[in-house]
Amino acid sequence: MDKDKFMRSVRLKESACQGCINCIKHCPTQAIRVHNGKAHIIDKFCIDCGRCIRYCPHHAKIAVYDPLSVINNFKYTVALPAPSLYTQYNNLTNVDIVLNALLKLGFDDVYEVSAAAELVSEASREYIKEHMDEAPFISSACPSVIRLIRVKFPSLISRLLPIKAPVEVAAEIARARAVKKTGLDPEDIGIIFISPCPSKVSYAKAPLGIEKSNIDNVVAIKDVYPLLLPHMKQDESQLIPLSSSGRIGIGWSNAGGEVAGLLTENYLAADGIVNILRVLEELEDEKLHGLTFVELSACNGGCVGGTLTVENAYIATTKTKRLVKYQPVSKNHLSENPDAGNLYWADNVEYEPVFRLGNTFKESLKMMSDVEELTARFPGLDCGSCGAPTCQTLAEDIVRGDATPNDCIYVLRANIADLSHKIKDLASKQKTDGSLSDSSSELLDSYIRTLTAELASFGVPGHARKEVSKEE
Amino acid sequence: MSEQLTFTYTIDGNDFTRAGEASSSVKNKLKMLGVGSDAIRKVAIAMYEGEINMVIHADGGVITVSVSDNDITMVLADKGPGIPDISKAMQEGYSTAREEVRSLGFGAGMGLPNMKRFTDEMHIDTELGKGTTITMKVHL
Ligand SMILES: Nc1ncnc2c1ncn2[C@@H]1O[C@H](COP(=O)(O)OP(=O)(O)OP(=O)(O)O)[C@@H](O)[C@H]1O
Ligand code: SF4
Ligand code: SF4
Ligand SMILES: [Mg+2]
Numbered sequence: 001m002d003k004d005k006f007m008r009s010v011r012l013k014e015s016a017c018q019g020c021i022n023c024i025k026h027c028p029t030q031a032i033r034v035h036n037g038k039a040h041i042i043d044k045f046c047i048d049c050g051r052c053i054r055y056c057p058h059h060a061k062i063a064v065y066d067p068l069s070v071i072n073n074f075k076y077t078v079a080l081p082a083p084s085l086y087t088q089y090n091n092l093t094n095v096d097i098v099l100n101a102l103l104k105l106g107f108d109d110v111y112e113v114s115a116a117a118e119l120v121s122e123a124s125r126e127y128i129k130e131h132m133d134e135a136p137f138i139s140s141a142c143p144s145v146i147r148l149i150r151v152k153f154p155s156l157i158s159r160l161l162p163i164k165a166p167v168e169v170a171a172e173i174a175r176a177r178a179v180k181k182t183g184l185d186p187e188d189i190g191i192i193f194i195s196p197c198p199s200k201v202s203y204a205k206a207p208l209g210i211e212k213s214n215i216d217n218v219v220a221i222k223d224v225y226p227l228l229l230p231h232m233k234q235d236e237s238q239l240i241p242l243s244s245s246g247r248i249g250i251g252w253s254n255a256g257g258e259v260a261g262l263l264t265e266n267y268l269a270a271d272g273i274v275n276i277l278r279v280l281e282e283l284e285d286e287k288l289h290g291l292t293f294v295e296l297s298a299c300n301g302g303c304v305g306g307t308l309t310v311e312n313a314y315i316a317t318t319k320t321k322r323l324v325k326y327q328p329v330s331k332n333h334l335s336e337n338p339d340a341g342n343l344y345w346a347d348n349v350e351y352e353p354v355f356r357l358g359n360t361f362k363e364s365l366k367m368m369s370d371v372e373e374l375t376a377r378f379p380g381l382d383c384g385s386c387g388a389p390t391c392q393t394l395a396e397d398i399v400r401g402d403a404t405p406n407d408c409i410y411v412l413r414a415n416i417a418d419l420s421h422k423i424k425d426l427a428s429k430q431k432t433d434g435s436l437s438d439s440s441s442e443l444l445d446s447y448i449r450t451l452t453a454e455l456a457s458f459g460v461p462g463h464a465r466k467e468v469s470k471e472e
Numbered sequence: 473m474s475e476q477l478t479f480t481y482t483i484d485g486n487d488f489t490r491a492g493e494a495s496s497s498v499k500n501k502l503k504m505l506g507v508g509s510d511a512i513r514k515v516a517i518a519m520y521e522g523e524i525n526m527v528i529h530a531d532g533g534v535i536t537v538s539v540s541d542n543d544i545t546m547v548l549a550d551k552g553p554g555i556p557d558i559s560k561a562m563q564e565g566y567s568t569a570r571e572e573v574r575s576l577g578f579g580a581g582m583g584l585p586n587m588k589r590f591t592d593e594m595h596i597d598t599e600l601g602k603g604t605t606i607t608m609k610v611h612l
Contacts, residue, residue: 152503154503154509155509155510155512155513281496281499284499284513284516285492285495285496285499285513285516285517285520286513286517287492287520351509353503353506355503355504356503356504356505356506357504357505357506358506360506361505361506361507361541361612362475362541364504364505364506365475365476365477365505365539365540365541366475368477368501368504368505369475369477372477372479396504
């Protein structure tokens with residue numbers, strides 16, 4: 001089966017949605033529309049950043065991921081903990097406490113994503129050195145960043161660092177090692193990522209830059225975190241030594257962590273979707289000069305700020321610093337890792353012109369002139385009552401055939417006022433003429449029918465609209 | 473007649489922080505039209521330089537962008553001091569930007585040369601004390 005390139009793991013829980021329009025205002029790609037009182041996500045616009053999850057006051061935007069019971073589907077399982085898992089715990093001084101607890105929880109082995117991250121850092125340093133004339137490069141570790149660039153910044157696609165994300169490299173190494181160790185078929189081995197975010201859940205199912213991911217299932221940090229607690233009270237001298245990552249690898253979970261591993265001074269590191277949008281705009285306009293590398297994470301604070309974590313992102317950042325204080329800079333080197341295969345992307349990321357209005361330039365031009373005309377008719381309040389985030393977006397939806405002008409409550413109100421005037425005029429005509437002609441009476445009937453219909457749709461945002469996207 | 477679409481932007485003369493808003497808006501519209509990223513890049517860079525010049529040297533003005541089948545035309549009209557010597561102004565590195573403007577990173581004297589480099593046609597119409605109108609075209 002073809003992978004779904006607009007696969008997303010941020011979903012609407014319809015029963016909880018109040019149609020309050022909070023989320024539509026915060027979506028960075030304007031991917032949400034409220035209709036029939038429910039805030040549906042438009043697949044092709046969504047970049048899975050999870051911002052709506054943070055802003056919904058009714059917890060109606062959720063992330064979907066796998067339950068931990070997936071470990072029963074395999075003969076042998078390897079846990080891939082994201083480094084952000086470690087900083088969920090208070091006063092953790094030894095990563096082995098967490099890794100040993102994962103074994104107690106039922107995994108057969110663990111491989112740290114942070115270990116692979118150090119290999120990715122090394123490969124990135126080499127790649128950048130060899131391709132200095134193509135700088136600046138944009139980090140490709142956060143799938144939401146790639147998806148944002150893919151739909152909004154076509155000219156920056158070629159700047160994406162064509163190297164696999166740490167979790168992918170970790171999955172490859174983990175599978176290769178498990179096959180060697182157990183002699184099992186690769187399919188009998190389950191590679192399970194413990195993720196800070198829904199974005200990586202989608203990545204595992206529909207990866208970017210490669211054809212198929214080695215990750216079998218993705219579980220949430222917030223699910224695993226409490227289950228490990230009872231297993232973390234072990235005597236430290238009894239722990240199996242499993243941890244093998246240094247400061248660079250673990251630091252990847254924080255904003256600025258990836259660039260720290262590149263050992264370059266000419267970098268920019270931005271986190272938070274609003275900030276990265278600004279950086280991408282400026283990169284596109286070539287307003288930023290002298291940069292070698294641009295690190296971007298969709299979440300505030302980096303991956304420690306992912307929506308599937310529990311700890312405050314900024315506290316987690318401090319904890320990371322404390323945890324790695326006495327660690328060596330890096331414990332993993334490409335030359336010592338025969339299981340690390342090819343670290344480079346095999347696939348190109350293609351521009352997806354999802355915001356294009358028409359199929360041809362001519363058609364788009366016509367549609368845009370309609371958008372301009374419609375926008376001028378709306379009051380410009382961007383109130384969201386129509387279910388679209390701005391008056392302009394409503395106009396675009398109308399031109400695309402997904403909405404009607406009457407979705408704007410002000411247009412609707414004007415129409416209603418207009419109709420009631422016409423009715424009044426006809427009624428007063430009846431008074432002076434004594435009776436209505438057949439045609440006038442038909443007209444009056446039709447005015448009243450329209451008025452009734454328009455009033456019926458009043459009050460429910462986007463009531464008259466057809467379904468934009470289906471939720472399960 | 474072929475379809476044409478026009479957008480108009482009024483540029484505020486004293487607000488540096490807002491310079492770039494017009495070119496950013498045009499860029500988004502061009503993406504929605506499906507214009508190729510190469511042409512978008514040219515328009516964005518040329519228009520941004522022109523926009524900044526209007527803010528720094530001419531106390532604002534009006535930008536009109538027209539899109540047709542064949543090209544994108546930008547007309548930047550201001551009522552500023554005018555340019556005394558166009559060929560001098562077109563030289564790389566020539567700038568009359570004040571010190572406080574330079575300290576903000578402008579004034580390298582690269583704006584007009586970049587506008588010329590990134591567009592397919594450029595014409596400057598200027599009159600001392602009256603203002604300047606710069607017309608630029610990017611072919612599609
Ligand atoms: N709209 C304008 N009105 C009046 N003078 C202008 C205008 N645009 C440019 N100039 C003059 O031409 C000179 C060169 O412009 P140019 O854009 O190349 O450089 P700059 O604006 O001084 O510096 P930079 O664009 O590199 O920040 C300016 O210093 C100014 O004297
Ligand atoms: S924020 Fe969005 S998803 Fe949450 S209740 Fe309001 S409309 Fe529904
Ligand atoms: S910044 Fe990290 S946690 Fe947030 S979406 Fe990107 S990969 Fe996921
Ligand atoms: Mg200039």
